[in-house]
Amino acid sequence: MSTSTTAPTTTTELRDAVRDAPGPVVATGAGTAADWAAPPAPDATVISVRGLAGVVAHNPGDMTVAVGAGTPLDALQSALAEHGQRVAFDAARVRRGATVGGLFATADSGPLALAYGSLRDLVIGVTVVLADGTVARSGGHVIKNVAGYDLAKLLHGAHGTFGVMSEVVLRLHPRPPAVRTVALPCPDLAGLPAAGRAVTDTPVEPSALEWSDGRLLVRLEGTEGGVEGRATRLAGLLDGAAELPAADADAAWSSHADAVEGPDGRAVIRVGVRPTQLGEVLTSLVGEADAEDVTAAPATGVATLTVPADAEVVAAVHRRLAAAGGTSTLRSRPAGTDLPAWGPAPASAVLLRAVAASLDPDHRIGRGRMDPWLPRTGAPA
Amino acid sequence: MTTATTGAGSTTGALAADFSALLPDTCVITDEVGLRSYECDGLTGFRQVPAVVVLPRDAEEVAACVRVCARHGVPFVARGAGTGLSGGALPVADGVVISLQKLRRILEIDVENRRAVLEPGVFNLDISGAAAPHGLYYAPDPSSQQVCTIGGNVAENSGGAHCLKYGFTTNHVLEMEVVLADGTLVTLGGPSSEQAGPDLRGLFLGSEGTLGICTKVTVRLLRKPEAVRTVLADFPSIEAAGDTVGAIVEASIVPAAVEMMDSLAMEAAEAAVGAGYTVEAPAALIIELDGPAEECDEQFAEITRLCEEHGATRIHVAGTPEERAKVWKGRKAAFAAVGRISPDYFVQDGVVPRTRLAEVLTRIAEMGSEVGLRVANVFHAGDGNLHPLVLYSEAAGEHETAEDLSSRIAELCVELGGSLSGEHGIGADKACSMTRMFTDDDLAVMQRVRAGFDPDGRCNPGKIFPTPRLCGERPGPFRPHPLEEAGVISRL
Numbered sequence: 001m002s003t004s005t006t007a008p009t010t011t012t013e014l015r016d017a018v019r020d021a022p023g024p025v026v027a028t029g030a031g032t033a034a035d036w037a038a039p040p041a042p043d044a045t046v047i048s049v050r051g052l053a054g055v056v057a058h059n060p061g062d063m064t065v066a067v068g069a070g071t072p073l074d075a076l077q078s079a080l081a082e083h084g085q086r087v088a089f090d091a092a093r094v095r096r097g098a099t100v101g102g103l104f105a106t107a108d109s110g111p112l113a114l115a116y117g118s119l120r121d122l123v124i125g126v127t128v129v130l131a132d133g134t135v136a137r138s139g140g141h142v143i144k145n146v147a148g149y150d151l152a153k154l155l156h157g158a159h160g161t162f163g164v165m166s167e168v169v170l171r172l173h174p175r176p177p178a179v180r181t182v183a184l185p186c187p188d189l190a191g192l193p194a195a196g197r198a199v200t201d202t203p204v205e206p207s208a209l210e211w212s213d214g215r216l217l218v219r220l221e222g223t224e225g226g227v228e229g230r231a232t233r234l235a236g237l238l239d240g241a242a243e244l245p246a247a248d249a250d251a252a253w254s255s256h257a258d259a260v261e262g263p264d265g266r267a268v269i270r271v272g273v274r275p276t277q278l279g280e281v282l283t284s285l286v287g288e289a290d291a292e293d294v295t296a297a298p299a300t301g302v303a304t305l306t307v308p309a310d311a312e313v314v315a316a317v318h319r320r321l322a323a324a325g326g327t328s329t330l331r332s333r334p335a336g337t338d339l340p341a342w343g344p345a346p347a348s349a350v351l352l353r354a355v356a357a358s359l360d361p362d363h364r365i366g367r368g369r370m371d372p373w374l375p376r377t378g379a380p381a
Numbered sequence: 382m383t384t385a386t387t388g389a390g391s392t393t394g395a396l397a398a399d400f401s402a403l404l405p406d407t408c409v410i411t412d413e414v415g416l417r418s419y420e421c422d423g424l425t426g427f428r429q430v431p432a433v434v435v436l437p438r439d440a441e442e443v444a445a446c447v448r449v450c451a452r453h454g455v456p457f458v459a460r461g462a463g464t465g466l467s468g469g470a471l472p473v474a475d476g477v478v479i480s481l482q483k484l485r486r487i488l489e490i491d492v493e494n495r496r497a498v499l500e501p502g503v504f505n506l507d508i509s510g511a512a513a514p515h516g517l518y519y520a521p522d523p524s525s526q527q528v529c530t531i532g533g534n535v536a537e538n539s540g541g542a543h544c545l546k547y548g549f550t551t552n553h554v555l556e557m558e559v560v561l562a563d564g565t566l567v568t569l570g571g572p573s574s575e576q577a578g579p580d581l582r583g584l585f586l587g588s589e590g591t592l593g594i595c596t597k598v599t600v601r602l603l604r605k606p607e608a609v610r611t612v613l614a615d616f617p618s619i620e621a622a623g624d625t626v627g628a629i630v631e632a633s634i635v636p637a638a639v640e641m642m643d644s645l646a647m648e649a650a651e652a653a654v655g656a657g658y659t660v661e662a663p664a665a666l667i668i669e670l671d672g673p674a675e676e677c678d679e680q681f682a683e684i685t686r687l688c689e690e691h692g693a694t695r696i697h698v699a700g701t702p703e704e705r706a707k708v709w710k711g712r713k714a715a716f717a718a719v720g721r722i723s724p725d726y727f728v729q730d731g732v733v734p735r736t737r738l739a740e741v742l743t744r745i746a747e748m749g750s751e752v753g754l755r756v757a758n759v760f761h762a763g764d765g766n767l768h769p770l771v772l773y774s775e776a777a778g779e780h781e782t783a784e785d786l787s788s789r790i791a792e793l794c795v796e797l798g799g800s801l802s803g804e805h806g807i808g809a810d811k812a813c814s815m816t817r818m819f820t821d822d823d824l825a826v827m828q829r830v831r832a833g834f835d836p837d838g839r840c841n842p843g844k845i846f847p848t849p850r851l852c853g854e855r856p857g858p859f860r861p862h863p864l865e866e867a868g869v870i871s872r873l
Contacts, residue, residue: 157579230673
């Protein structure tokens with residue numbers, strides 16, 4: 001569908017490719033979210049950032065790493081593991097080779113977001129190429145830094161609009177020596193907020209708390225003695241809670257990730273509401289929108305679900321979330337379907353349009369991805 | 382009534398009349414004495430009397446005031462408690478100061494959803510105070526937390542001693558209501574950590590009042606940790622203390638806080654509040670752990686072992702909340718207490734990669750010696766955030782030498798791969814140094830983003846970005862807040 005593909009291997013080559021492309025440009029990484037958000041302009045030049053891969057600088061003592069935006073996160077995690085470190089981030093599609101840049105641009109996140117936030121909380125510096133070939137950097141290589149605007153935030157969740165990232169600096173955390181999972185029955189989604197609070201009211205400080213397949217999964221990370229004691233305490237405090245054997249825990253989290261990614265042929269939607277609304281909103285979506293594959297984080301109010309790939313059903317989900325004061329974003333979109341990616345535009349969309357007009361007046365970068373919040377056509381000549 | 386002409390040709394009188402139509406007389410300040418109390422923030426060396434100060438009482442009035450500014454084409458500066466240390470709330474000549482001090486209601490403590498909804502003028506510490514009966518607290522704890530406001534924290538993306546483990550303001554804000562430069566109100570962020578589209582909330586946080594005025598903020602509250610363990614350890618050298626921090630990191634331990642003080646800072650703190658520091662020790666660390674009890678105890682044993690292994694000459698475990706408070710009081714007082722050992726001083730704020738701490742401290746000591754000035758050091762060792770205090774005497778004519786040394790220290794941090802500021806912000810103070818850290822293109826792109834929010838550049842102009850006018854000014858000496866001298870608050 002796109003006119004041509006280029007694959008730069010340096011920031012300079014990326015700059016030239018972006019600047020010299022004749023019209024709209026769409027950046028791609030591993031392609032694990034190619035069908036997320038709204039479709040890019042059909043005549044866009046595809047620029048792959050896969051050539052911008054690998055560690056640029058890893059400073060284990062400073063707990064930071066700079067990588068090319070096209071670096072697959074799973075490969076990076078393996079390299080960091082040798083130093084006892086990790087990026088505290090575990091979105092489901094990481095296992096399919098998703099790149100750091102792609103995970104960032106799509107604002108993806110996994111169960112660890114409870115304790116560590118999403119990549120917006122972990123990225124401390126970024127280098128970005130704008131449509132006119134300007135190369136700009138913000139942040140830096142230190143975790144604590146308030147100098148200048150944090151341009152990375154603008155690119156988080158922008159699905160490849162505004163600019164193309166070439167390099168990303170991440171803060172790291174130690175790999176926990178021990179991990180345990182405690183499972184707690186929670187058959188009814190309506191009871192989810194209360195079940196979640198029962199866990200977070202204890203002092204065990206889970207690093208992840210997710211509902212999947214009729215139960216709550218509580219991940220505890222820390223020292224061997226620490227997680228053992230916390231798992232035992234949790235099992236003693238909450239009715240029906242029991243620690244899962246390691247193999248069962250792995251299977252449970254893997255099944256959770258499968259649900260987040262959803263089966264082929266259905267539309268995947270990520271939603272966010274106030275935690276206390278989660279039970280009611282999800283119950284209504286199951287009843288009224290045929291929602292399935294539900295996973296939910298009762299402490300953060302974030303959930304992922306699938307619905308039939310029908311434009312009216314997806315639009316109804318957006319409306320339901322907007323009515324609840326929440327947010328919704330279309331993720332996977334089955335091939336050949338035309339589904340509304342975004343809900344009603346918030347008042348702040350005026351800022352998106354103004355910033356886009358300032359950074360990329362012809363809307364070349366990622367044109368179409370944020371339609372209708374951003375124009376799907378370039379500026380008139 | 383003054384008839385000074387504002388930037389766009391409106392007279393101050395016409396401007397004030399428009400404000401008076403919106404607000405009661407007590408909320409519009411135009412007299413010289415009243416205006417003068419807004420002429421600076423915590424960076425007292427920079428002063429500028431504004432044309433008008435307004436004190437709106439709610440978000441709608443803030444928006445209406447901003448619309449008046451828009452109509453007259455005059456710049457405005459939002460101001461909270463005025464405790465900022467980089468001149469972020471420095472007024473603009475012929476401009477308006479919009480004080481948020483009347484917007485100080487805690488609108489909601491939502492226990493079940495663990496969040497607080499606040500007006501911008503709420504004091505940071507009062508958030509935790511209101512949450513405490515529910516076993517909750519607000520994590521970011523800038524040292525001035527008794528007197529700084531959440532609106533200012535939003536503007537500066539404030540940290541605090543415990544941000545090593547818990548992160549900064551940006552990691553704790555869910556949603557904000559913001560007045561844009563044209564007076565429209567928009568919401569940034571949302572009710573969960575999940576946002577649809579770009580993270581404009583994150584872009585706004587830390588933008589130092591240059592993108593708009595925050596009029597309402599929803600922050601996350603955390604459950605108070607089950608256990609807290611605090612140790613004060615003396616070391617025979619800065620290097621030994623620095624190596625201990627490195628060993629803690631290598632041991633995969635993330636303490637809640639790791640603070641370091643040198644002997645000069647401890648001497649001053651001890652003289653001021655008697656926190657029990659060993660003034661002869663070349664360096665000391667305050668290390669605090671928190672979390673579930675099992676984890677805390679296990680890691681605390683490891684930390685004390687690492688301190689011993691690195692030659693700690695004294696290890697004092699603060700075993701009670703009172704003892705812990707005493708250790709921290711000394712740390713918080715250290716800064717203002719420096720006034721006891723030097724007539725004047727500049728405080729600097731810079732960041733280096735943690736592994737280069739010893740190197741930067743050696744260089745700072747050398748630079749001080751070269752110009753004959755002492756530098757005391759109190760800093761957040763865990764994340765490489767330095768707060769060198771350049772001691773000097775105004776009376777002895779050392780102002781310019783000290784100011785130059787202080788600026789060179791911040792720029793040295795950039796040279797070593799760090800940042801001009803870890804928490805005080807750039808403001809008016811360091812705008813001229815920004816070209817050391819960023820290229821012209823970097824700064825131009827930031828300005829283009831700003832233009833999307835504020836095309837006429839009326840929202841806190843003259844901050845963050847270098848301008849010729851600003852870079853010609855010479856700041857006066859620093860003066861501490863009385864509460865700092867008492868060890869009640871601190872700025873580092």
